[in-house]
Amino acid sequence: MVALGPPARTLRALLRELRHLNSVRGQPYQDMAAYRYLMEAFRAHRVTSEKLCRAQHELHFQAATYLCLLRSIRNHVALHQEFHGKGERSVEEAAGVVGLKLPHQPGGKGWES
């Protein structure tokens, strides 16, 4: 009852996710252990004459779940960076929001010494 689509599409999307993960490091994604494991698993389960091979469906479901995991983590981190990652403003910035400037006291604030 699960509408997963063709396994090739899932595999391609997974490779795209792995490429995203590796894009910052500059190394080819073929070196990753995850890449090797996935390719091995997909190849191993391809050779079967059964149309309704249960193992193939299990693997495809696992791959689709892993794809969902990688994709959602990437989106979640991106959203966090964009909307929630800025942290608090400093005192100067907070004053600047309403057009004020902090006073310049050459002797330092009275209670600091």
Added chain:
Amino acid sequence: MWRSCFRLGASGGSFPCRPCLVSAAPVGSGDQAGPLSLLRRSYAPPAERKKFYQNVSITQGEGGYEINLDHRKLKTPNARLFTVPSKALAVAVATEWDSQQDTIKFYTMHLTTLCNTSLDNPSQRNKDQLIHASMKFLDTDTICYRVEEPETLVELQKNEWDPVIEWAEKRYDVKLGSSTNIMGPDIPAKTKEVFISHLASYNMWALQGIEFVVTQLKSLILSLGLIDRHLTVEKAVLLSRLEEEYQIQKWGNVEWAHDYELHELRARTAAGTLFVHLCSESSAVKHKLLQE
């Protein structure tokens, strides 16, 4: 109320948030630090750390597969050696550690969190307590708990949730049913027994994963649908958030809240489901002889 435990608040993300859930579980069993709040604080590492390693590799030890960060072996928060029984799980955890840049964002490493919780068991729950924790959600299961108005939402709930209930009733040979009663649906005791014995067939690690997924989706039946590969993660999350999606369609989507929560829920559910499958599978490769 449960969701607020998981929000990335001012604390910058709490690494294993799950000790939050154990407020109902007995504490007196272990010799651990007294009040539960101390337990929570002492188990949670800092929210973000600088990345202190370059390479991640996997080795096979006696207890299972281990993760090495540079030359150091990865350990759990309770300083136990980090071993996993399944190679696929080890590869996935290694990929999580490998994909961190500059800072280690623990709140994105769901599989590592689940493994740590299974290895350490900080709330010290046994199998029965885990099963009981999951079964608690059945009494107010999301897809059995219906509204009476507005009409379109009632229709939507009927069309989307009824097929899943039918599937569960057929698959497990139980009686469920939905209700608009404020007390929730009336689940017969025999149904609960069937589910309890079904859950008892999973090992401890898989049960941690199942309990995690049930807590995320607030529905035992949806979690069983996921574990039995009847629903995809996206579909299960959609069904769990059905009313929210309905309101979003009506009133509009707020990216920094709705999408944020959606992706976080999807990530956690996917991690939990993957964890359960990888911990409860046993793979055997049968080579077919090529017919000449």
